[in-house]
Structures are given as structure tokens and as C-alpha cells.
Amino acid sequence: MGEFGRGVLYPHKQASIVDLRRRPPGAGLREVVEHYWHVRWRTPEPHDTKVLSHPSVHLVFEDPEPLVYGVDRDLFVRRLEGEGQVLGVKFRPGCFRPFAGRPVSELADGRFPAAEFFGPEVGAANREILGTTDTDLMAKLAGEFLLPRLPEPDPVAAEVAEMVERLTASPAVFRVGQAAELLHVSPRTLQRLFAEYVGASPKWVLRRARLHEAATRADRGDPVDWAALAGELGYYDQAHLVRDFTAAVGEPPARYAR
Structure with a gap:
């Protein structure tokens, strides 16, 4: 079952390969997080998924390490192979600035180790989150990781x-x-x-x-x-x-x- 939204290109084709589910953040994170997104895929041959990105920064729990993705101003393309999954945290536009500690324009079109922003503990969180395929549990674990690391409100x-x-x-x-x-x-x-x-x-x-x-x-x-x-x-x-x-x-x- 897919929950493709605006920006995901060729959604009908994607639905045969990708299972996309979204979950809302808990009460303590609603001011900064738009939603969590969980993508699982299975494909017998390499498939390029394409997205017209939104003006948001994402924290993505994935192998081999979690990454922070700045706003991708071109077409976002990711090659999917075999089977896999990732869990993403989509921040509300503008709301990653307190985590970044610098102008968010410096992150545009880039991918950065999440440890730069969240410390080395994000590695353990990454392993725990990817250790399950339950969307609700993954979102819960991500929220529990983020909540004590919230910066002062901006x-x-x-x-x-x-x-x-x-x-x-x-x-x-x-x-x-x-x-x-x-x-x-x-x-x-x-x-x-x-x-x-x-x-x-x-x-x-x-x-x-x-x-x-x-x-x-x-x-x-x-x-x-x-x-x-x-x-x-x-x-x-x-x-x-x-x-x-x-x-x-x-x-x-x-x-x-x-």
C-alpha cells in the first residue's frame, strides 16, 4: 500500500516497487517535524525513484549510516536495488535551522553525516530503528531520539x-x-x-x-x-x-x- 504525495514522480509505477507509509510526529515534535516517512522496496532489477523535492531538510535513517539531506533543488534521484528500507524525518520548512547552527542554504543539494548535527549516538539509533520493519515502532524510536535533542524554540x-x-x-x-x-x-x-x-x-x-x-x-x-x-x-x-x-x-x- 502506497501513500505517495505531491512530488513523487511516476507514482503508479512506483507502487509496484515501493511501499511508502507516513506517520505524524508526537505532540512534542509537531512544531518542527512535518511527518515521518518509511520506504520499503523490493525490485528484481535496479530502479531509479524520482522526486521533485519539497523545501524541507530530511534526517534519514539508512544503511550504512544516517544522513541529513539538505533541500535538493534539482530532481532527486535514488537508485533502489534488491530489498531494503529507510526511515525519514521530514522537518517543517525552516525548522532545521536551530539544529544546523548555520544558514540552511549551506546544506542545499548536500548530504551530511547525521552525527554532525545529532552526535555519535545517532549511529545506535540508526541500528535500532532499522532493526525493525514496523512503521509505528520506527517512528516512535525516531521521536524518542529527537525529543531530548530539541534545540531552544526559534x-x-x-x-x-x-x-x-x-x-x-x-x-x-x-x-x-x-x-x-x-x-x-x-x-x-x-x-x-x-x-x-x-x-x-x-x-x-x-x-x-x-x-x-x-x-x-x-x-x-x-x-x-x-x-x-x-x-x-x-x-x-x-x-x-x-x-x-x-x-x-x-x-x-x-x-x-x-
Whole structure:
């Protein structure tokens, strides 16, 4: 059973290979963690799973060591082989900044040993979490590891998380000036906050929200009026949408939909 959400490409094909389950965080972590995600796979031949990433940092418990993934501003591709599993912690946008101790833009497109942020004890937690296949237990163990390691609350991180959530819920907001006006800040302030806390620019976040919407429409299997969708999402014309989608996904939207 899969629980594929926005950003996971070719979900129908993925469902035959990947089992994706999500779990909400406990009460003490809801301010910083969006959800846990557990991926198990079995494939007789190598398979590349592809994701249009969100503006979030992830802590991933995996072999051979747990890693922290910064915001991947390109297409995230991971090759799956044989059988395996990972458990991910998806942080709310902006909310990894207190753990990072530095601008989150410095983590963009990178993968880092989790011990850099959580200490050597994360290795033992990794072994314990991967020692079971029970999603609920894995999420519980991850929460028990994170809870005593929460930094002091950062009110700006919470504010930035709300900003990103408002923008990604409104893909028709497509210019940084519009976003700044909606959020009652200057464009320069918005850019500074996103570099410090999110790890991607406001322009990237807006563009990615539009691409998520376009891919979601394509995945439904219904005919898509691409010209109308381009106008709805604020593109100059259909050709602009096609170029943007092709650059991000690797093929035009009509072909992707097939």
C-alpha cells in the first residue's frame, strides 16, 4: 500500500516497487517535524525513484549510516536495488535551522553525516530503528531520539514555516513580489529569511509549488488542458510551462502524463 504525495514522480509505477507509509510526529515534535516517512522496496532489477523535492531538510535513517539531506533543488534521484528500507524525518520548512547552527542554504543539494548535527549516538539509533520493519515502532524510536535533542524554540523558524506553507498552498502566487506582499514583508527580507532558514530561494519555492501542481494534474490520468493550466499557474503561455516542466522532470508534461 502506497501513500505517495505531491512530488513523487511516476507514482503508479512506483507502487509496484515501493511501499511508502507516513506517520505524524508526537505532540512534542509537531512544531518542527512535518511527518515521518518509511520506504520499503523490493525490485528484481535496479530502479531509479524520482522526486521533485519539497523545501524541507530530511534526517534519514539508512544503511550504512544516517544522513541529513539538505533541500535538493534539482530532481532527486535514488537508485533502489534488491530489498531494503529507510526511515525519514521530514522537518517543517525552516525548522532545521536551530539544529544546523548555520544558514540552511549551506546544506542545499548536500548530504551530511547525521552525527554532525545529532552526535555519535545517532549511529545506535540508526541500528535500532532499522532493526525493525514496523512503521509505528520506527517512528516512535525516531521521536524518542529527537525529543531530548530539541534545540531552544526559534520563533523565526516557526514564522518561516508558516510562510512556506502559505506559499506552497497557493501555486497561483508566482512572483516574489506577490509573495512578499501576501506575507507583509519586503522582497529583500523574504530572500534573506529563506536563505537563512529554508535553504532555497523564494523564487525556487514558488516555482516548485507550480511544478508539483502540474505533475499532480498529470498523475490523475484525466486529460489536461495544458494551456489553461499554464494560465492558472501564472506562466506566460503553454510553451513556458512545457520548458519549465521539461527542465525539472526530464520530459514534457504531455509525455509524462502518458
